[in-house]
Amino acid sequence: MEIQSWWIWIFFAVLFIVAEIFTAGFFIFWFGIAAAVVGILALFGVSSVWQWIAFIVLSAVLTIISRRFADKFTSKQPDGIGADRFLGRTGIVIEKIDNDKNTGRIRLDQEEWRAESVNDELIEVGTKVKILKVEGVHLVVEKIS
Numbered sequence: 792m793e794i795q796s797w798w799i800w801i802f803f804a805v806l807f808i809v810a811e812i813f814t815a816g817f818f819i820f821w822f823g824i825a826a827a828v829v830g831i832l833a834l835f836g837v838s839s840v841w842q843w844i845a846f847i848v849l850s851a852v853l854t855i856i857s858r859r860f861a862d863k864f865t866s867k868q869p870d871g872i873g874a875d876r877f878l879g880r881t882g883i884v885i886e887k888i889d890n891d892k893n894t895g896r897i898r899l900d901q902e903e904w905r906a907e908s909v910n911d912e913l914i915e916v917g918t919k920v921k922i923l924k925v926e927g928v929h930l931v932v933e934k935i936s
Contacts, residue, residue, distance in 0.1 A: 797830045828849055
């Protein structure tokens with residue numbers, strides 16, 4: 792019994808689409824779509840040479856066209872959005888910053904944030920600090936002289 796080629800293409804289409812679920816980015820999905828289209832072509836009796844040509848061309852075209860779309864979802868967020876809006880701003884220490892003891896909190900506007908010193912310097916309560924970067928859920932700061 793001979794396996795018809797359209798079954799193989801549909802199998803790979805499902806395999807690629809399911810594999811996309813477990814990967815970062817948005818890349819393997821287009822191979823699944825191309826395999827599904829070629830599976831339909833195979834069902835209508837298109838020769839295997841044209842099936843491969845269609846698969847390669849369709850995969851390439853879909854991948855190239857979709858790069859701009861995928862980059863919107865995988866690129867770094869622009870500055871000034873989310874916690875990055877605090878970069879360069881000034882806060883005040885409300886709990887002594889000691890990187891060795893993993894302590895330190897600052898107040899910035901009406902919010903309190905965990906903080907650590909950029910150079911492992913002890914920073915006392917009441918000191919003004921400048922926010923240099925955001926790492927996860929805490930701010931990296933330096934004392935303002």
